[in-house]
Amino acid sequence: MTYSPDEIEPRWQAYWLENQTFRAVLDTTKPKYYVLDMFPYPSGDGLHVGHPEGFTATDILARYKRMRGFNVLHPMGWDAFGLPAEQYAIKTGTHPRITTQRNIANFRRQIQSMGFSYDWSREIDTTAPDYSRWTQWIFLKLHERGLAYQAEVPVNWCPELGTVLANEEVIDGRSEVGGHPVTRLPLKQWMLRITQYAERLLDDLEDLDWPEPIKKMQREWIGRSEGARIRFPVAGKGADAQQIEVFTTRPDTLFGATYMVLAPEHPLVAEITTAAQRETVQTYIQRTQRRSERDRMADSSEKTGAFTGAFATNPVNNAEIPIWIADYVLAAYGTGAIMAVPGHDERDYLFAKTFDLPIIEVVEGGNLEEAAYTGAGKAINSSFLDGLETAAAKKKMNEWLEAEKLGEASITYKLRDWLFSRQRYWGEPFPVIHRTDGSVSLVPEEDLPLTLPELDDFKPTGENFEAPLARVTDWIEVTDPETGKTAHRDPNTMPQWAGSCWYFLRFIDPENQEAPWSEEAERYWMPVDLYVGGAEHAVLHLLYARFWHKVFFDIGLVHTREPFQKLVNQGMILGESFRYYDDNLDDDPAMKATPYPAQQIRISNEGPRTVDDDRAVKARWAAASDVIIDKSSGEARHARFPELVLESVMEKMSKSRGNVVNPDDVINEFGADSMRLYEMFIGPLEKDAPWSTDGIQGIYRFLQRCWRLVVDDSGEESVNRSLAQGPGSDDQRRLLARTISGVTEDIEAMRFNTAISKLMVFVRDVTRGGDELTQDAAEKLVLMLAPLAPHLAEELWSRLGHSETLAYEPWPEIELQLLEEEMLRIVIQVNGKKRDELEVAKETSDADLEAMALASPRVQSHLSGRKPKKVIVVPGRLVNIVG
RNA sequence: GCCCGGGUGGCGGAAUGGGUAGACGCGGACGACUUAAAAUCGUCUGGCCUUAGUGCCGUGCAGGUUCGAGUCCUGCCCCGGGCACCA
Structure with missing residues (x-):
């Protein structure tokens, strides 16, 4: 028999499942290793080749660590609440549960066909009542600690889709799906007080073994700023005048504050605006409300605003300064008001120039005729600060403000509280009851889970911006067990992040009916030693999960401050497709379109346009299979328009580009082992890499060579070779020692591409010079192959005369003295x-x-x-x- | 605009406490086996040179440090990603 992955692989996969080879059992006598993948959302499209890259990397580590004597926890599950299933339900009426179960079955089948060593007895589905029960339980704990509260906050309402969208579904003020406009309108929402943990979320990043860019993104997202809060009394209102509080990082420039700006939404705007200015201010506020978020950001070089007619007193020199409103001041950051120091802040400078407001220099070092000077320098025109360097001036001003009770040193974060409710059906319902008096009571723990009612129509309730659950009267309306009065449930559900915030903790004890997890399991298995996933979760998922984990720590539910000790981001697998342009902008199939080659197109701000007549065109993609390659010139040409020369592009795989590679097809042709090795071989794990069907051939050839080292398949029937006994030649032993040493180092450092390369060299050289392969060398080769190509390794191991799985065989030892002799x-x-x-x-x-x-x-x-x-x-x- | 990554053969990529540039693989060429093809195996494969020499050039560009630079320093160029009025 020649090397036949289609025969070997299903057989060993069945063996592993039947024998529960990878079942992890808590055993305190052994060191543990918890290696985790970011669990996938089971989409209807199934796996694409990008998914298995990270899964393969963790599987190699899991299998390697088992051979190193670790008790390995390697679980898999499904982040199964989510939008696509609900959108599909709206379109087709198919219940999301049905879609989800179907997709999960498909994902499980595909993942199992890759031969990953997951402990399937720990499989999790976030939509299972047994799981969502504990997600709701955690919400109760958050609520008990005052970390969950309700507030009227603006949400993204998309009239076209008739639904509210999550922030991450809105891109540049338009819906991610379909590109429809989105407006902001206030609705009562559940919020989680993540800001209370800002400082700890920031500080505890220090000790984590995470990629530096990810830590940096989290730091910036949290956005800690040191400065001062300063109170400015509104002028002319006497002793009981209102005060406007501002936050500034530059208290040292207070003498340079020549005007103030409030956000248009600031609560004091209505009160302080003078009669004469009322109309101007009203008009401006209406204008900013109409302006989309996108416009607001696009024109940051242009400043707009309106004068309120009111003045404030600069507390440091009693100067009367005008109060303006402008949308460059954000209501949600700091106090929603600023003191404007046009001499030393670019935005204030631009605003002052636009509206002809005075500019005073209070820090030496720039030329205020030309631009604001934002750097450090000696203070001038600042009375008691004159001559001090910026750092010293800040300190002295803070002391002065505190002594005069006009302000104090303060820290502000960009991080906002987490908007935690969605106007959706397919999520965890909130375990609360709203009473008619507006108070909220919690559903008792023993009554959990609160499950979703059945529904036929999943459309959102358009008119009053409510979730579909609001229509289910017999579910919504309840009797309050405490008062006996009518009350109602919350029609909102939790966001998809909720389930993924703690799934790694459920994996350690998935059957537990008394608690989300046991203390014993947590003490043993946590923290996660290695967490692998895409960089797109750099802030949201990883920050939310860290936040919950810290709350668990405070309650005493976990013993580590951080959940994920080491984090690795795998790169993306890119697909090849061919691009051209055409002028059918409306995607109207009836319209006759003219295609353009990429060379005749330039990309402007508004998108691609033709070079000659500047006509707008649309980018199109042709799948590699629909392209004719001109052998002589190497040019790619369109199958239907052969005169059209196409440009080859490597991009993220997506259906619309026709560059998606399906793992099922790859496995059918080459087997899972080839697929695993190829994905690891194309480059470093962290880097993006293009998928190439040609490249996998080389890997397949390598596996065949490994096969033939042990099996003689030249005749009709395959025979196991009779291998040399004894230690073998010195050359072979040295080669073996060198290979073990290199492969071990590479796997430990997750450099799988060079590990594979070293195994290739070994296989190439081991029988060179006429040395016969020894049984010992063959066994050690197979053991080194085991984490990478487990099916082939198991098969060869058994053909080498072993009856048990090699999953727990010790990793080969290096004969050090052989390395020395080289x-x-x-x-x-x-x-x-x-x-x-x-x-x-x-x-x-x-x-x-x-x-x-x-x-x-x-x-x-x-x-x-x-x-x-x-x-x-x-x-x-x-x-x-x-x- | 700001902040990260990254530019090495036809392609994916090796090599960084400075020390053989191009491991390994793909692709290509030639050869062996074969009636033939596929598969397999073997040899060669950065560029240049009518001196074919272990000759010269060569890791985005221009300089610098060093006995020695893909690796360190300075200044640019290009590509990818993230953030973007956060006071």
């Missing part, structure tokens, strides 16, 4: 250029090396009689002769 290759350079090479024993002295180098005829010819000025000997590496 000869060294020393490069001989003359003036830094390689001229010769010597093979010497490891213990050769520097002096001997120098003598041998000088004796080389090649060196002598390049020196052409000159005396060497200097000889540099780098032990074990090279000799450089300078002459």
Whole structure:
């Protein structure tokens, strides 16, 4: 039999399942290793080849660590609440539960066909009542600690879709799906007080073994700013005047504050606006409300605003300064009001120039005729601060403000509280009851889970912006068990993030009926030692999960401050497609379209346009299979328009581009082992890499070579080769030792591409020079192959005479003394250029090396009689002769 | 605009406490086996040179440090990603 993955792989997958080979059992006598993938959302499209990249990496680690004697927890589950199933339900009337179960079954089948060593007895589905019960339980805990509250906040309402969208579904003020406009309108929402944990979320990043860019993104998202809060009394209102509080990072520039700006939504705007200015202000406020978020950001170089007619007193010098409103001041950040220091802030400078407001220089170092100076320098025109450097001036001003009770040092964060409710059906219902008096009571723990009612129509309730659940009267209306009065349930559901905030904790104890997890399991398994997933979750999922984990820590439910000790982001697998452009902008199939080659197109702000007549066109993609490659020129041409030359593009895989590769097809053709190895071989895990069907051939050939080292398949029937017994030749033993050493190092560092390369070298060289392969070398090769290509390894292991799985065989040991005995290759350079090479024993002295180098005829010819000025000997590496 | 990554053969990529640039794989060329093809195996494969030499050039560009630079420093260019009025 030749190497036949289609026969070997299903057989071993069945064996692993039947024997529960990878079942993890809590065992405190063994060290644990918890290796976790970001669990997927089971979409209707099934897996694409990008998914298994991270899963393969964690599987290699899981299998390797088992062979290293670790008790490995390696689970898989489904983040199964979510929008696509609900959108599909709206369109087709199919219940999301049905879609979800179907998709999960497909995902499970695909994942199992990759041969991953998951402990399937721990499989989780976030939509299962047994799971959502505990998600709701956690909500109760958050509520008890005052971390969940309700507030009237603006949400993204999309009239076209008739639904409210989550922030992450809105891109540039338009819906991600369909590109429809989205407006903001206030609705009563559940909020989680993540801001209370801002400082700890920031500080605890320090000790995490995470990629630096991810930590940085989290730091910036939290956005800590040190400064001061300063209170400005509104002028002319006497002793009981209102005060406007501002936050500034530059209290040292207070003498330069020449006006104030409130956000248009600021509560004091209505009160302080003078009669004369009322109309102007009203008009401006209406205008900013109409302006979309997108416009507001796009025109940041233009400043707009309106004068309220009111003045404030600068507390440091009693100067009367005008109060303006402008949409460049954000209501939700700081106090929603600023003191404007046009001399030393670019935005204030631009605003002052636009409205002709005074600019005072209070920090030396710039030229205020040209631009604001935002750097540090000596304070001037600032009375008691004059002459002080910026840092000292800030400190002194803060002390002065505190002494005068006009303000105090303060810290502000960009991080906002987490909007936690969605006007959706397919999510966890809130375990609360709203009483008619507006108070809220919690559903008792023992009554959980609160499950979703059945529904036929999943459309949102358009008119009053309510979730579909609001229509289910017999579910919504309840009797309050405490008062006996009518009350109602919350029609909103939790966002998809809720389930993924704690799934890694359920994995450690998934059957527990008394608690979300047991203390014993948590003490043993947590934290997650290695967490692998896409960088797109850099802030949201990872920040939310860290937040919940810290709350669990405070309640005493977990013993570590952080859930994920080491984080690795796998890159994206890119697909190849071919691009051209056409002028059918409306996607009207009846319209006759003219296609354009990529060369005739330039990309402007509004999108692609033709070079000659500047006509707007649309980018189109042709799948690689629909393209004709011109052999002589190498040009790609469109199948239907052969005169059209296409440009090849490597991009994220998506249906619309026709560049999606289905793992099922790859497995059918080459097998799961080839697919696993190829994904690991194309480059470093963290980097994006293009998928190539040609490249996988090389991997397949390599696996065949491994097969043939053990199996003789030249005849009709395959026979296991009779391998040499005994230790084998020194060359073979040294090669083996070198390979084990390199492969071990590479796997530990997750450099799987170079690990595979070293195994290829071993297989290429092991029978060179006529040495017969020994049983020992073959077994060690198979063991090294086991984490990477487990099906082939199991098969060869059994053909080598073993009856048990190799999953728990010890990882091969290195014979260190063999590495020591190796000869060294020393490069001989003359003036830094390689001229010769010597093979010497490891213990050769520097002096001997120098003598041998000088004796080389090649060196002598390049020196052409000159005396060497200097000889540099780098032990074990090279000799450089300078002459 | 700001902040991260990253530019190495036809392609994916190796090599960074400075020390043989191009491991390994794809693609390509030639050869062996075969009636033939596929598969397999073997050899070669950065560029240049009518001196074919272990000759010269070569890791985005221009400089610098060093006996020696893909690796370190300075200044640019290009590509990818993130953030974007956060006071």
